[in-house]
Amino acid sequence: MTRDRDYFKSFCKISKAFGTTVGEEDLLRLIVESAIESMDAKAACLFLRDERQNLFVPTAQAGLSDNYLHADPLKARKIVAALEKEGFLAFPDVASDPRLEHREAKTAEGIASLLTVPVKVKDCTIGVLSLYTATRRDFTPDEIEFLQALADQGGIAIDNNRLHRRMQKNAMLFLDLAAGINSTLDIKQILRNLTVNIANNLGLKGVLIRLLDEDTGRLELVASHGLSDAFLEIGSATDTQTATRALEGETMVISDATTDERIRFKDAMKKEGIASIIVTPIRARDKVIGVMRLYSDIRREFSPDLMLMIEALAHQGGMAIQNASMYLALQEDKKSLEEDIWSHRSWF
Structure with missing residues (x-):
């Protein structure tokens, strides 16, 4: 019950922070840092979809070294397909799990377990949130549900941030057109x-x-x-x-x-x-x-x-x-x- 209350308090705190963060870079960093702090993890990484390449690329991360080797973006598509079907992917032992790429690199990075959930907006997967732990962990249903909720909340915040920036850009476009008509x-x-x-x-x-x-x-x-x-x-x-x-x-x-x-x-x-x-x-x-x-x-x-x-x-x-x-x-x-x-x- 104590842990449940901690998750609830963490979620309330995170939701409030999401609602007041203006810059997209700050927002993305807040998502990964919130995941690490709330779930007592080593690191986290947020992958967002690049529409032009139709790939998911690492966009914000914390707790990982600069030269950490992520999964190949093309192969990551299969992971996304599995995520959309299952709702999450848990890897309690990254050193031996055959589903993962670069297992030696993960071990060298000090990663023992990995939990991955989709970031969705209106049933469309716009990203992937991965959580890394330094000790082996069998993720509980509550932990999985919390990370899923965090990813959903982050997806809403990202979508709202993009909408706000589109509105600003659209307003400037209208101003440019009006200025052109008057000139x-x-x-x-x-x-x-x-x-x-x-x-x-x-x-x-x-x-x-x-x-x-x-x-x-x-x-x-x-x-x-x-x-x-x-x-x-x-x-x-x-x-x-x-x-x-x-x-x-x-x-x-x-x-x-x-x-x-x-x-x-x-x-x-x-x-x-x-x-x-x-x-x-x-x-x-x-x-x-x-x-x-x-x-x-x-x-x-x-x-x-x-x-x-x-x-x-x-x-x-x-x-x-x-x-x-x-x-x-x-x-x-x-x-x-x-x-x-x-x-x-x-x-x-």
């Missing part, structure tokens, strides 16, 4: 800046914007970033499923551009190195006037807040086009009015 009436320059800023801030391979030419019925390219000329030549048709639905006002997410039936030019996508796509309409008032496409070179899951951000940016682009068009129309009306007034003056 020039060159609509092509505004849209070029928009494609560059979105690609760079959201870590995308490329972004393009096409506007609908009502006379020809084609989607004409007006701005792009990060895409080859050969790839840009294939996208002006409006009869593809993605273009048709976007022009009807629907935002579409294509998780795998090389296999999705909605994609006509799969070979071109593969050649260009495109894995996932977002297609969203560009509106001016209540009318769809074009399409913005965002391309990722890795398979990605796009969060609801990011999708909302993308749709808002496309809407801002449409407003910029509308404002510039209205200004040009007013300039033309002004010129016509001046010419009309001058012709009347000539009568006197």
Whole structure:
């Protein structure tokens, strides 16, 4: 009962600390240090998923030497698969357990036992938390449950931290776009800046914007970033499923551009190195006037807040086009009015 109360107090203390830690580096260090302190362990290491490589890499650790040899990231995928199935992996004797790599290195490091649990956010494994002990330990159900709870709490804290940083980045993106709209009436320059800023801030391979030419019925390219000329030549048709639905006002997410039936030019996508796509309409008032496409070179899951951000940016682009068009129309009306007034003056 005493140990249970200690775990409860530790968990309350850790949860409070997670909620007040701002920097991601500090948060990750807090997770591993909390695991060591709460479970009287030698060391701990947090591995986080690298989406670009689809690997789990050591991101924060404490109690291990700098040259400690972790498991090969490719082989670590099998460990993650087993973790997702079992919920944890316990290795009471690392020196003799055949499931482990580099057993001699672990023994030399002073590691006797190892407990590993997944770090999850909304049923998705974003990392792995490993706990190392200096003496042989048969981990009890309470210890396993506590480390699982700690990993879950850490996953929530990491997700909230990432969301906070995304919101800050999104706010800056909106400010940059607003500043660009206010600084020039060159609509092509505004849209070029928009494609560059979105690609760079959201870590995308490329972004393009096409506007609908009502006379020809084609989607004409007006701005792009990060895409080859050969790839840009294939996208002006409006009869593809993605273009048709976007022009009807629907935002579409294509998780795998090389296999999705909605994609006509799969070979071109593969050649260009495109894995996932977002297609969203560009509106001016209540009318769809074009399409913005965002391309990722890795398979990605796009969060609801990011999708909302993308749709808002496309809407801002449409407003910029509308404002510039209205200004040009007013300039033309002004010129016509001046010419009309001058012709009347000539009568006197």
